[in-house]
Amino acid sequence: MRGVWKSFGSVAVLRDVALTAATGEIVGLLGSNGAGKSTLVKILSGAYSADKGEIAIDGEAVRIDGPRSAIAHGVGLLPQELSVHNDLTVAENIFLGDLPMRRLLGLPAVDRAEMARRAGTVLKQLGFDHIDPGRLVLSLSVPEKRVVEIARAVAGDARILIMDEPTAALTDQEAKSLFQVLRRLSDQGVSVIYISHYLDEVFEICDRIEVLRDGVNAGSFATETSDHDAVLSAMLGGAVEQLYPEHGAATGETLLAVEGLSVDGLLTDVGFSMAKGEIFGVFGLVGSGVESLGRAIYGALGPLDGGSLTIAGRPYRPRNPRAAKAAGIAFVAAERKQEGIVADLTLRENLSLPFLDRFGSALRVDVGAEKAHARHWIEALGIRARGPEQRIRFLSGGNQQKVCIARWLVEGMALLILEEPTRGVDVGARKEIYRELRTLADQGLGILVLSSDVEEIAGIADRAIVLDRGQVVGRSETPEEPETLMAMAFHEAASPDAAQEARA
Amino acid sequence: MTTQSLDRPAERRHFGELMGKPWAGVAMLLVFYIVLLAAFSILSPWFLSFNNMMSIGTNMAFIGLMAAAGTPLIIAGGLDLSVAAIAGLAGVIVALLNAAGVPIWGGVVVALFIGAGIGLLNGALATGLKMNPLIVTLGMMSIVSGLALVLTGGLSRPLFDPSFNWLGSGRFLEVPVPLILMLIVFAILWWLMRFSRFGRHLYASGGNAEASRLIGVPVARTQIILYVISGLSGAVAGILLSATLGAAAPTAASDHLLTVIAAIILGGTSLFGGRGSVWGTLLAVLILGTLNNGLTLMDVSSFWQDVTRGVVLLLAVALDIVRTRAAGE
Structure with missing residues (x-):
């Protein structure tokens, strides 16, 4: 792609942008939100x-x-949201756009045997031949569904x-x-354009990184010879200060x-205590209970099956969000679109809704x-909006998230629970x-951050616990390196003592 | 809502922006209404008289009442298909109680309570058991209209009482009483939806129920109240209708359920909740009533009127989709 321009109304989103990918090259496309990647x-x-x-x-x-x-020109797009059909089989998903046909009693019919055979070939090519083409996509895990999407593109001869x-x-x-699937594809001569917010990931998988900033090319980096800081400063347009305070x-x-x-079924015997003015982290991989603990405390899961809680010295029983709010507890959910914002309401209306x-x-x-x-918070948090x-x-996403946090910042709130606070945020x-x-913590608010992003917990939390299979498998009383937290999540599931040793 | 334009640069106010205004849909309906009035005035000499206008109002009042209450309910994520059946039952209850010697206004109060009670039941099933409102109120429609037939044996019952019939055919300052009642209800609902806390809660509940619940918005309570209001509106509509007709017919109102829903959709309310206004519904009610009246004056058969109404509904919804696309949403 060369010399690409695009405007919406009077706003130029892309100005003379170029993007190239060699055969079999994996190119990372990076840029802050609004840089023009999507x-x-x-286009x-x-x-x-x-x-x-x-x-x-x-x-x-x-x-x-x-x-x-x-x-038709061999360009396949895999959007961020999964686009598989859950109630169809793997093979049907792969060949939906181009079903193999045969004649049955003189009438056209889908050739199921041929479809299954070809689906098997494609899956084998991707190294996923253990997926049975006849299975319903419903029963696959999320990464397997991704593979089905990729298989669909590959089956359509995507280059x-x-x-x-x-x-x-x-x-x-x-x-x-x-x-691994991407590497296989690249070996087979398929070029990949890879968009992500996760720098580590991009460095791991990509051969080269293209950075966009404000609609222009802001640098091209070979991943072998460059580092995070160079890429970050190209993205942000200046010397990178530290990401975490x-x-x-x-x-x-x-x-x-x-x-x-x-x-x-979700959490077993979880205990911890946190102080005023502290950012307390809860780290766990997806499925560890990290997605339930905040909700349980907030009462979004209804009454607990066991446990006793106190907030600011007073006993507190989670029942529902309204009771939590009355006790001074705020909650920001991970899935902003489904559980955070009311999309049709204005910024002002979203901001004042809880109170x-x-x-x-x-x-x-x-x-x-x-x-x-609303004007106060737009200014105080630098929310970029027309008004x-x-x-x-x-x-x-980042500005929506600021609204989701700001709406809780009123008199009387003591604890702010945040789930995956920067998912999908540039x-x-x-x-x-x-x-x-x-800043909020320094003003005395307690902040509980639950995240499956280990760097985030390591970077922001003063103390943390690590969850696995609904249980606490590690505790850290001081800010910790990501590697240590990850080690706790992986290896010390059976004995918390081992976690102590690992840290010592 | 016009303050929105103040902080935008002038060069960006092109067509798409205009179409994106919150009032653009209602404005389109208003234009359509005026065109319709102009067309019928030219085509029929009797159309544009005060009395004809008022008779449109009377004819549409009971439909308008149900559509008015249905609008906030649908915006909040609910739906009430039983409302017209409740109207039928309400008239029957007043007539039967009256025949049994209960004073007529006592019967009216009982009918209102029963309407509200059915609404409460709808709301409890839809929010408490999380049943699909379409199924809940479809079932309720069948139960209620069945009961009205059982109670009357399927026959109309006369209802004559001068003060009661005044509700349906009387005039206050030359304006028909049902029309006044309908406009009062529209005005109250407009205020509630536009200015009150309850109004904000209902838009939030319909826009994103889970997000609203998670920040402590009383989603279930808001919806239940709206189901009760809808049931109540059905009862009031049924009482007005039987007062106008001088009789309670168990099925008199149920034919009009589709008109009620059509008016709400034509008025720009999203069936998926979160968006809409009572002004749109009011204009839609007037448009449907005017269409009906004008075509009758022109001797068009009522069968063709059904066809026309359907065409107008589909056209309006298609236009609205084109409009939202132009607004770039």
Whole structure:
């Protein structure tokens, strides 16, 4: 792709951008939100058309004027959200666009045997021949579903594969097996364009990194010879300061004490206590219980099956979100679109929603006060929006997340529970969010961060626990290196003592 | 809502922006309504008279009442298909109690309570047991309309009481009483939805129920209240209808369920919740009523009127989709 320009209205999103990939090369495409990455790949995959610019595949100029023509030219796009059909079989998913046919009693019919045979060949090519082509996709794990998507592209003779955040819902191990598939493909001469927020991952899998910033090319880096800082500074456009703020020294009085917390099938006998003014981390791989603990404390799972909790010295029994709110507990869910924002409401309305009773009376909400409130937080957190009346769906993930946090910041809140606080948030906004969390902690708020991103917990938490299979398998009383936390999650499942030793 | 335009640069106010305004859908309906009025005024000499306008209002009042209450319910993520059946039952209850010697206003109160009670039951099943509202209220529709037939043996019952019939055919300052009642209900609901805390909660509940629940918005309570309001509106509509007709017919209202739902959708309310307004519904009710009246004046058979109504509904929804696309959503 060369000299690509694209504007929406009067806003130029891409200005003279180039992107190349050699045969079999894996190219990482990086950039903050709004840098133009998705617009660029949407042009390549036919979802948008460029205002200007040319696309050449194998040295020949091609015209891509829709998703179908992109596929015909061998460009396959794997969107961030899974796009498999759960109620169809693996083979049907792979060949949905081009079903092998035969004649049955003179009528056209799907040739199931041929389809299964060809699906088997493609899966074998990807190193996943243990997946039975006749299985329903419903029964596959998330990474296996990804493989089915890839198989679909490969079966359609894709020469260029575009992947947008393919590991967003995967654990580290699952991501590793996905990487093996990508390497195989690259050996077979398929080029991959790989979009991700995770620098480590990009460095691990990609041969080269292209950075976009504000719609222009901001640098090209061979991963063998460059480091994180160089790439980060190209993304952010300046010297990179540290992503995480300084750790705090938590010496405040106990804010939250949890003993023997159990939820059948999810959590067993979890105990910890955290102080006012502390950022307390909970790390665990996906499925470890890290996605349930915050909800259990917040009451989003209903009453507990066991355990006693106190908040600021007073006994507290999780029942439902309203009771938690009354006890001064706030909760920001991991899945912003499904569980965080109300997309059709404005920024102002989303911001005041949990504490609407503090704005005017029941019969008349004080919109003026709401607007002032919204303006205050837009400024204080650097939320990039047109104004309080912009609908929140038009904001970037990072700015939506800032709204989801800011709406809890009112008088009387003591504990802020955050699930995966920076999932799908670009590096620039991540840094701002971390810094804001530290400021809030310094002001005396207790912050409980639950994350499956080990670097995040290591970077932000003053103390942490590690979960595996619903149990606490490691504790750290000081800020810890990511490797140590990861080791706890992997190896010390049986004995917490071993975790102690590992740290010593 | 117009403050939105103030902080935008002037050059960006192109067509898409205009179409993206919160009031763009309602404005389109208003234009359509005016075109319709103009067309019928030219085509029929009797159309544009005060009395004809008022008779459109009377005819549409009971449908308008149900559509008004149905609008916030659908916006909040619910649905009530039993509302017209409740209207039928309400009239029957008033008539039967009256025949049994209960004073007519006593019967009215009982009918209102039963309407609200059925709404409460709908709400409890839909939110408490998390049953699909379509199924809950479809079942309820069948039960309620069946009961109305059982109670009357399928026959209409006369209902004559001057003060009661005034509700349906009386006038206050030359304006028909049912029309006044309908407009009052629209005004109250508009205020609630536009300005009150409850209104904000209902838009949030329909826009994203799980997110709303997680930040402590009383989603279930909001929806239950709206089911009760919808049931109540059915009872009021049934009482008005039987007062107008001077009789309670068990099936008189149930034919109009589709018109009620059509008005809500035509008015721009999203069936998936989260979006819509009562002004859109009011305009849609007026459009459907005017269409009906104008075509009747032009001697078009009522069978063709059904066809026209369907075409208008499909056209309006298609146009709305084109509009939202133009707004770039």
